Amino acid sequence: MDLHALTLANAQKLLARGKISSVELTAAFLDRIQAHDDRIKSFITVDKPGALAQAQKADELIAKGLQAPFTGIPIALKDLLCTQGVKTTCASKILDNFIPRYDATVVAKLKAEQAVLIGKTNLDEFAMGSSTENSSFRVTRNPWNLDHVPGGSSGGSAAAVAAQFCCGALGTDTGGSIRQPASHCGVVGLKPTYGRVSRFGLVSYASSLDQIGPITRDVADAAMMMNLICGNDPKDSTSARVDVPDFTLALQQFESQSLRGMKAGIPKEYLDVEGIDPDVLALFERAKKVLEGLGVEIVEISLPHTEYVVAAYYIIAPCEASSNLARFDGVRYGFRDHSSQDIIEMYKKTKSKGFGPEVQRRIIIGTYALSAGYYDAYYGRASQVRTLIMEDFTKAFDQCDLILSPVAPTPAFKIGENTGDPLTMYLSDIFTLSANMAGVPGISVPAGVSSLGLPVGIQMMAKRFDEMSLLRAGFGFERALDLKTRFPVLS
């Protein structure tokens, strides 16, 4: 049995039955990472001794009959999540030696079940990017084709799951950073409703948009992770006080009739977007047919403010980022430029040497848009447009239960293809940004591969707190589509 091929759910079952040990499972992943990750470059930090020690403890707990769902399961974490005692870099030079003194809440939840935290994955610096090319350390490769990007900003996590370096991973999503790399790497990615998952210990990029979510091999595994990570946290004042349903149980009760009568709306403005790859369109059409085969009714809906989403996001996110990243000033942690004579010089030299070009660009955009005389025209107006985008979604969900769309206009592009013009990169986020702006949940589920062999996903969005519909529809779709090639072969 290839241990690395086990889904989260199957690993849990085999551990429960004593058929495998966590140490064996962890060692299998570590060996595979050792053999292949020098080419894929999905990890920034692999914690071999820590992981094996955690696996050992997990095996002891299982032997005593104290197994929880995540006991002994190797999980990778995007390097934007604080892990006590383990380097957390945010893929930035400004934090390349930073070791947090506390765990993020989601990390604490994994540790409480004695999960195995195998390592920290690569990302675009401070989550700013859509390709993982903005990492200050290395560019992660798409495991399906090493000349192509894995997507971003959670490119490392998506690549690690696709390459079967772990049972599952956590990523973060501010404008599509879980869903788009999941789509580009042929795996499942879910961005929960804003407030579903605690952001305590997540290094903030844009506080009103950020969410942590699962990147997994299949929808059932995503449901398992949602059961664990969702819930109110007193340490995060933006976390919702809403009950968390048992997502796993709901999928276990799924039947082929379960989606009958569900309505899936396709926003007409999305199909008018310029430059959608023909393969993406073809696979989207096929996905529609698969859903219709399950009894889902496809309807046309309108999201009238779609053409303003990119503009509104690329004001709001940089503005919030310019405030959030002010803390990286060399005073209390991280890199400090020691050659400065006074504090202002220290701030400037530290930030200019520590932050990469995209981060500096977004800080400048944000600072400009928030400066005196410009605040109302930019941030104020973008916030009003955001209200209109939210209203678009509220009205749309009167017509349908799910909103269906492609995840990205094209499959994963070649490394270096889009780095010339920042705006071109920003425009490719058109399908994913709205979910963050409106605070609604969204899932990306594999829908096939392009004519060049690159994965393409479809996206479903649902009302706030209705991740259940996403997981049920995703699960039904996945089963009905039954893709033959699920993971790339690593040479």
Added chain:
Amino acid sequence: MKISKEEIEKIAHLARLDIDETQKETLSGQLSHILGYIDKLTDVDVEGVIPSSGAAFLTNVLREDQFSGSPGPDVTLANAPERDQDFYAVPRVV
């Protein structure tokens, strides 16, 4: 929407970033291009629309004012680039 080199310098100072001459040229061009695109927001009728303050829809999340212990200076200052007893040491401020 052309952003001049002088504006870049002013914004860079506000953001506490050092931008060299070549970068100023590039940034000025890129920012003008991006903000030119952003200008399409002026086409939207926002009359009477309340600006959204995020996606949480919560009000006044409070907790009891209870002291729950502190990690202490050794933990808190563990990552200090420069430490002087229980203080962060920094270059001159005034």
